[in-house]
Amino acid sequence: xxxxxxxxxxxxxxxxxxxxxxxxxxxxxxxxxxxxxxxxxxxxxxxxxxxxxxxxxxxxxxxxxxxxxxxxxxxxxxxxxxxxxxxxxxxxxxxxxxxxxxxxxxxxxxxxxxxxxxxxxxxxxxxxxxxxxxxxxxxxxxxxxxxxxxxxxxxxxxxxxxxxxxxxxxxxxxxxxxxxxxxxxxxxxxxxxxxxxxxxxxxxxxxxxxxxxxxxxxxxxxxxxxxxxxxxxxxxxxxxxxxxxxxxxxxxxxxxxxxxxxxxxxxxxxxxxxxxxxxxxxxxxxxxxxxxxxxxxxxxxxxxxxxxxxxxxxxxxxxxxxxxxxxxxxxxxxxxxxx
Ligand SMILES: Nc1ncnc2c1ncn2[C@@H]1O[C@H](COP(=O)(O)OP(=O)(O)O)[C@@H](O)[C@H]1O
Ligand SMILES: [Mg+2]
Numbered sequence: 001x002x003x004x005x006x007x008x009x010x011x012x013x014x015x016x017x018x019x020x021x022x023x024x025x026x027x028x029x030x031x032x033x034x035x036x037x038x039x040x041x042x043x044x045x046x047x048x049x050x051x052x053x054x055x056x057x058x059x060x061x062x063x064x065x066x067x068x069x070x071x072x073x074x075x076x077x078x079x080x081x082x083x084x085x086x087x088x089x090x091x092x093x094x095x096x097x098x099x100x101x102x103x104x105x106x107x108x109x110x111x112x113x114x115x116x117x118x119x120x121x122x123x124x125x126x127x128x129x130x131x132x133x134x135x136x137x138x139x140x141x142x143x144x145x146x147x148x149x150x151x152x153x154x155x156x157x158x159x160x161x162x163x164x165x166x167x168x169x170x171x172x173x174x175x176x177x178x179x180x181x182x183x184x185x186x187x188x189x190x191x192x193x194x195x196x197x198x199x200x201x202x203x204x205x206x207x208x209x210x211x212x213x214x215x216x217x218x219x220x221x222x223x224x225x226x227x228x229x230x231x232x233x234x235x236x237x238x239x240x241x242x243x244x245x246x247x248x249x250x251x252x253x254x255x256x257x258x259x260x261x262x263x264x265x266x267x268x269x270x271x272x273x274x275x276x277x278x279x280x281x282x283x284x285x286x287x288x289x290x291x292x293x294x295x296x297x298x299x300x301x302x303x304x305x306x307x308x309x310x311x312x313x314x315x316x317x318x319x320x321x322x323x324x325x326x327x328x329x330x331x332x333x334x335x336x337x338x339x
Contacts, residue, residue: 126164
């Protein structure tokens with residue numbers, strides 16, 4: 001039985017090989033005098049222990065809303081109106097606030113950008129780390145401090161003894177991000193969400209931090225949802241890649257299949273932008289985008305008005321997220337055909 005389910009006295013359900021299971025999740029934002037805006041639409045994903053799932057999509061696609069909804073903390077005034085978020089077999093959307101608070105930061109951690117904003121400027125980083133171990137793991141002061149030091153070593157902070165006593169403003173951006181990751185990993189969480197957490201860092205530091213995150217995820221057999229606007233990073237870092245557009249998964253596949261044989265027109269556009277390839281970009285942009293009708297995303301494909309392959313059926317029937325070859329799913333009536 002998963003330790004965390006046991007600790008809150010709940011029986012686990014049947015999901016041995018899955019760490020996180022999201023089913024038919026829907027998040028809506030109320031709109032003044034109108035239908036609510038659907039930010040996450042009937043979304044399904046699952047992540048296995050030790051697996052890193054990349055989630056890519058442009059700004060406003062719903063990435064942060066999804067991450068926060070998984071923690072049962074949708075951004076206000078958003079509301080989760082349907083679905084299941086199962087972690088280790090327990091539905092997080094049905095837990096009490098007290099039970100959730102025990103899980104967040106211990107079994108599930110989230111790393112966000114702007115590391116300094118996450119740290120208390122008035123408290124030395126060693127004390128901040130140690131307090132996590134005291135609160136969540138019931139450690140006494142002495143062993144909490146030892147754990148904090150161990151964590152700073154694990155995230156490869158130079159001279160960790162001295163850094164224990166440092167205040168956040170005394171650290172570089174890269175080091176502050178390492179401290180935030182140390183805090184996130186302190187309790188060996190079974191599930192980690194990184195929401196654009198490394199995009200503000202310079203490229204070398206980012207590469208080091210990603211390497212470190214991957215190492216720790218593998219070592220602890222954690223599952224990870226890695227959110228980024230940069231599709232290029234996922235090619236190196238993730239086991240599977242999902243593309244989100246207007247709150248819907250458009251394509252999801254193992255990394256090799258995703259990059260060797262992408263199938264969704266929107267994925268092609270993202271790749272064209274990443275490759276700085278104007279021909280490819282033109283090929284995947286409709287010539288008459290501006291004159292297309294606004295499609296009702298409740299019934300039609302959300303990508304219709306930007307899609308060069310769109311036909312009548314795309315406006316009237318939402319395509320299912322269908323499996324094309326093993327593990328490679330595409331939501332499109334006219335996906336690229338590949339051998
Ligand atoms: N606080 C909010 N109030 C109203 N609408 C919001 C709020 N936060 C997000 N949204 C809506 O949800 C959509 C997804 O936003 P978000 O999850 O922040 O996207 P991403 O992280 O992919 O940039 C946005 O297009 C916006 O319409
Ligand atoms: Mg975001």
